[in-house]
Amino acid sequence: MKLVNPKVTRRRFIKGVIASGAAATSSSLWYAANGQSRPAGAVERLIRLNVNGQVRNVDVAPQETLASTLRYKLGLTGTKLGCNRGECGACTVLVDDIPTYACSVLTHSMKNGRIETVEGLESPNGDLHPVQQAFVESLSPQCGYCTPGQIMSAVGLLRANPNPTREEARQGLAGNICRCGSYDSYLDGVMRAVQIG
Ligand code: FES
Numbered sequence: 170m171k172l173v174n175p176k177v178t179r180r181r182f183i184k185g186v187i188a189s190g191a192a193a194t195s196s197s198l199w200y201a202a203n204g205q206s207r208p209a210g211a212v213e214r215l216i217r218l219n220v221n222g223q224v225r226n227v228d229v230a231p232q233e234t235l236a237s238t239l240r241y242k243l244g245l246t247g248t249k250l251g252c253n254r255g256e257c258g259a260c261t262v263l264v265d266d267i268p269t270y271a272c273s274v275l276t277h278s279m280k281n282g283r284i285e286t287v288e289g290l291e292s293p294n295g296d297l298h299p300v301q302q303a304f305v306e307s308l309s310p311q312c313g314y315c316t317p318g319q320i321m322s323a324v325g326l327l328r329a330n331p332n333p334t335r336e337e338a339r340q341g342l343a344g345n346i347c348r349c350g351s352y353d354s355y356l357d358g359v360m361r362a363v364q365i366g
């Protein structure tokens with residue numbers, strides 16, 4: 170008697186194992202990163218997100234935050250997690266051009282939004298975004314952990330107000346905490362970005 174289904178080739182079998190393993194890993198990573206065990210009945214649903222101008226299909230749990238999805242499902246680890254409770258701004262991304270704490274919005278609510286992360290700012294030819302370039306030239310970061318969030322807030326600010334005063338820039342970045350205290354250097358960077366255009 171032949172026990173092996175001839176349609177299940179070795180290649181198909183291995184591809185299946187890899188695919189199921191990858192899915193289990195990304196899902197497990199999310200729960201581990203959030204200090205949770207998978208709740209009974211927490212069914213992930215496939216949704217479509219617009220991230221950095223690309224359509225991304227991803228399985229998302231009902232209680233999953235955008236920061237977790239970006240980092241642990243889509244590999245966009247430029248979005249940092251600091252407090253994970255809407256206090257520090259490390260996770261700031263743009264949603265329809267508005268700086269948004271990605272740790273404090275559910276991914277399922279983002280289905281119609283245009284999401285931008287720090288990975289999406291670089292131009293196709295590799296040039297840095299003017300804000301990134303200005304932050305480099307102004308030596309704005311120290312440890313750099315808050316930098317992606319500061320960048321995204323600055324980009325959002327300059328889209329809404331391309332020529333801010335220093336005080337307006339201060340207010341624009343007020344939601345981003347810097348443990349290194351590099352606030353003035355970030356403001357220098359924003360004002361330099363205004364000149365770079
Ligand atoms: S990690 Fe989102 S506000 Fe701190």
Ligand code: FES
Nearest residue numbers: 311312347348349
């Ligand atoms: S540069 Fe270190 S937290 Fe801001």
